[in-house]
Amino acid sequence: AQKITQTQPGMFVQEKEAVTLDCTYDTSDPSYGLFWYKQPSSGEMIFLIYQGSYDQQNATEGRYSLNFQKARKSANLVISASQLGDSAMYFCAPLRSGAGSYQLTFGKGTKLSVIP
Amino acid sequence: DGGITQSPKYLFRKEGQNVTLSCEQNLNHDAMYWYRQDPGQGLRLIYYSQIVNDFQKGDIAEGYSVSREKKESFPLTVTSAQKNPTAFYLCASSIGAGASGNTIYFGEGSWLTVV
Numbered sequence: 001a002q003k004i005t006q007t008q009p010g011m012f013v014q015e016k017e018a019v020t021l022d023c024t025y026d027t028s029d030p031s032y033g034l035f036w037y038k039q040p041s042s043g044e045m046i047f048l049i050y051q052g053s054y055d056q057q058n059a060t061e062g063r064y065s066l067n068f069q070k071a072r073k074s075a076n077l078v079i080s081a082s083q084l085g086d087s088a089m090y091f092c093a094p095l096r097s098g099a100g101s102y103q104l105t106f107g108k109g110t111k112l113s114v115i116p
Numbered sequence: 117d118g119g120i121t122q123s124p125k126y127l128f129r130k131e132g133q134n135v136t137l138s139c140e141q142n143l144n145h146d147a148m149y150w151y152r153q154d155p156g157q158g159l160r161l162i163y164y165s166q167i168v169n170d171f172q173k174g175d176i177a178e179g180y181s182v183s184r185e186k187k188e189s190f191p192l193t194v195t196s197a198q199k200n201p202t203a204f205y206l207c208a209s210s211i212g213a214g215a216s217g218n219t220i221y222f223g224e225g226s227w228l229t230v231v
Contacts, residue, residue: 004158035220043204045159045222091158101166103149103174104220106158 002027002096004107012113013082020067021077021110023092032095034075035104036064039089048090051075079112087114119143120223122207127228129201137192137226139207148190149208149220152176159206165190166212194228201230 004025013019025034032053038046051059051066059066067076075094079086089111093104120141129135141148147166151159161174165184179198184190190209194201206225210218 037222043206043225043227045206045208045225047219047221050219093158101147101164101172102218103161103164104159106151106160108156108158 002094002105004092004094004105006090006092006107006110008110009108010111010113012115013079013086014115015084016081018078018080019082019112021079021090021092021112022074023076023107024072024074025092025094025107026073027094027096032097033102034066034068034092034094036066036075036077037091037093038086039091039109041088045091049077082114084114084116087112120207120209120221122205122223122226125224125226127226129228129230131230132196134196135194135201135228137194137205137207137228139190139192139223141188141190141207141209141223143209143221144187145209145221146187146212147210147218148184149210150174150180150182150190150192151206151208153204153206153225162192162205201228203228 007022034051036048049061049064051068058068063080065078089109091109092107095102123138149164150162153159160176163182165171181193207223208220210220
């Protein structure tokens with residue numbers, strides 16, 4: 001089974017500062033992609049950013065960017081200029097292939113708390 | 117507005133009863149998924165469907181059943197055979213499951229509590 005490691009169960013960051021959330025994974029699938037999702041206390045899962053394994057550049061979406069190191073199998077999420085609304089659980093979710101389709105596999109998440 | 121609608125948001129059921137969670141999407145997506153989330157954990161895949169009238173078991177399918185009679189609907193039944201059904205259930209969809217770049221979008225989830 002694919003293993004995803006998010007080593008930081010909880011993190012604190014000062015408002016307006018940047019923060020990096022770690023994610024490492026193991027996969028033998030050469031064509032995987034990787035997603036990051038945000039889950040606020042309301043429970044919904046919000047798509048943040050996607051990185052394809054063959055993408056030459058690190059993905060960016062507004063204040064979110066990925067530090068993607070393919071050889072190390074890590075895809076750390078960087079949130080710049082943290083806002084109070086960024087307080088939530090964050091999940092790294094690589095894709096795994098099987099039976100002709102792709103499915104997400106989730107890590108256990110990191111709880112981010114933004115301090116005013 | 118386009119999106120994924122799950123109902124009910126909160127559901128209480130007695131032990132031994134079957135319960136069905138609804139999931140409807142108007143995004144014209146082919147693929148739909150059901151995930152389970154336990155407190156402090158990530159999501160685990162229960163079932164997924166790539167196309168109407170077809171579905172496959174995920175990692176924790178025992179005690180659950182699904183149907184996919186319409187493209188927009190993918191209901192999940194939690195049966196009495198599920199030993200620990202109390203959890204948060206999330207439905208998701210994507211354009212297709214056959215490519216690694218298709219974003220998977222989620223509904224707002226359903227909280228099921230068995231008493």
